[in-house]
Amino acid sequence: xxxxxxxxxxxxxxxxxxxxxxxxxxxxxxxxxxxxxxxxxxxxxxxxxxxxxxxxxxxxxxxxxxxxxxxxxxxxxxxxxxxxxxxxxxxxxxxxxxxxxxxxxxxxxxxxxxxxxxxxxxxxx
Amino acid sequence: xxxxxxxxxxxxxxxxxxxxxxxxxxxxxxxxxxxxxxxxxxxxxxxxxxxxxxxxxxxxxxxxxxxxxxxxxxxxxxxxxxxxxxxxxxxxxxxxxxxxxxxxxxxxxxxxxxxxxxxxxxxxxxxxxxxxxxxxxxxxxxxxxxxxxxxxxxxxxxxxxxxxxxxxxxxxxxxxxxxxxxxxxxx
Numbered sequence: 001x002x003x004x005x006x007x008x009x010x011x012x013x014x015x016x017x018x019x020x021x022x023x024x025x026x027x028x029x030x031x032x033x034x035x036x037x038x039x040x041x042x043x044x045x046x047x048x049x050x051x052x053x054x055x056x057x058x059x060x061x062x063x064x065x066x067x068x069x070x071x072x073x074x075x076x077x078x079x080x081x082x083x084x085x086x087x088x089x090x091x092x093x094x095x096x097x098x099x100x101x102x103x104x105x106x107x108x109x110x111x112x113x114x115x116x117x118x119x120x121x122x123x124x125x
Numbered sequence: 126x127x128x129x130x131x132x133x134x135x136x137x138x139x140x141x142x143x144x145x146x147x148x149x150x151x152x153x154x155x156x157x158x159x160x161x162x163x164x165x166x167x168x169x170x171x172x173x174x175x176x177x178x179x180x181x182x183x184x185x186x187x188x189x190x191x192x193x194x195x196x197x198x199x200x201x202x203x204x205x206x207x208x209x210x211x212x213x214x215x216x217x218x219x220x221x222x223x224x225x226x227x228x229x230x231x232x233x234x235x236x237x238x239x240x241x242x243x244x245x246x247x248x249x250x251x252x253x254x255x256x257x258x259x260x261x262x263x264x265x266x267x268x269x270x271x272x273x274x275x276x277x278x279x280x281x282x283x284x285x286x287x288x289x290x291x292x293x294x295x296x297x298x299x300x301x302x303x304x305x306x307x308x309x310x311x312x
Contacts, residue, residue, distance in 0.1 A: 068261040101192055
């Protein structure tokens with residue numbers, strides 16, 4: 001049992017560390033790339049990784065999905081609250097993505113480019 | 126076994142993210158983004174978040190990919206080469222990442238039932254859902270019943286975004302100088 005606990009600690013750590021890597025990779029794409037569609041893909045990677053950060057602490061080992069099974073009071077269930085919050089976040093995420101893409105399409109019509117560098121150059125000339 | 130599945134899916138996610146950073150063709154980036162969402166949906170189902178997993182597969186891997194592909198159709202599919210160095214963004218994300226990883230030392234172990242997250246509100250919802258709402262799926266009862274106003278707010282956000290997209294794209298006209306070469310879909 002002791003070994004199992006150690007293992008759970010390391011796995012929990014790895015879980016969080018890879019999640020943090022994904023979040024930071026999304027952030028890196030947003031900041032470093034000049035292409036706006038790539039920026040938006042980076043933004044959605046950032047958003048999607050945050051879901052993991054929420055859902056992962058709600059998971060209970062030996063538990064199951066929070067759908068109540070009648071006649072089995074001993075059954076463990078994972079925490080439903082993070083799931084509800086993230087359901088809302090997913091839908092809001094796609095709404096912001098759609099709005100961002102509409103802006104990119106308009107910017108492309110106005111400037112003929114979706115590269116931030118070229119657009120700034122055009123404005124300064 | 127559960128641990129192994131989680132670990133493999135997480136490593137796949139990291140690999141896809143590396144590919145997204147490296148690839149310059151935007152069509153490939155969008156498809157990789159869809160693969161990322163689908164892997165994420167699988168991982169969420171492995172963590173018992175079945176409702177979230179299904180929504181992510183439908184909305185993240187489906188609708189988002191369609192939206193991105195439509196935007197690509199209306200713009201450009203090739204990313205220009207970088208003009209400035211990426212040292213500052215890289216340093217910034219490494220620094221923030223290091224601070225966040227330092228923060229994980231204070232978090233409770235993975236999968237434990239007695240953590241603060243899993244004891245108070247979530248447990249109450251699990252106990253009260255059947256007696257108070259008779260809905261066996263607790264996520265549904267919290268979403269539609271206990272936190273109904275939250276969902277109303279969410280619908281307002283989608284409505285506002287929809288109006289915004291409609292107003293931005295209404296009366297669109299392709300640029301005159303590009304129209305001859307692409308034969309664009311003038312409205």
